[in-house]
Amino acid sequence: MRCYWDEEDVWFYFEVDAEGWVIRQVELEGPELTPIAAASLAEWQRACDAGRLDAYDNRFGTTAELPVSEWDGHDPEKLTSEGFEEVWGLARQQISSRPG
Structure with a gap:
């Protein structure tokens, strides 16, 4: 799904699981x-376990x-799902290519 927040002029794209938890999010x-x-809950959890949460949050949110x-x-x-994957792929590519 996607939502627009006009106060900040931001589009939010979400992939959610069967219980409604966000598993991937793009802004x-x-x-x-x-x-x-362009954050993934699974990646965020791995970064947390590895002690690299700040670095992950700073780069991907x-x-x-x-x-x-x-x-x-x-x-x-x-x-x-195809629409989400397209947005996800482009956002991850752009964020990953930034110096960090």
Whole structure:
């Protein structure tokens, strides 16, 4: 799914599991849709276990901490898995290519 937050001019793209937890999240900012986050819960957990959480957060960001069912005031648009994968791939490529 995806949601738009007009106060910050950010599009949020989410992949969620069957219980509504976000497992991957992309954030695109401004009219240029600049990737500012492309986080994976599994990668975040591995970084945490390895003591590299700050480095991961600084580069890729984090996923939402509550399941979708507990969100207030969002109006999600459905998104195909192919649509999410396209956005995910481009965002990860751009973020990974930045000096860091």
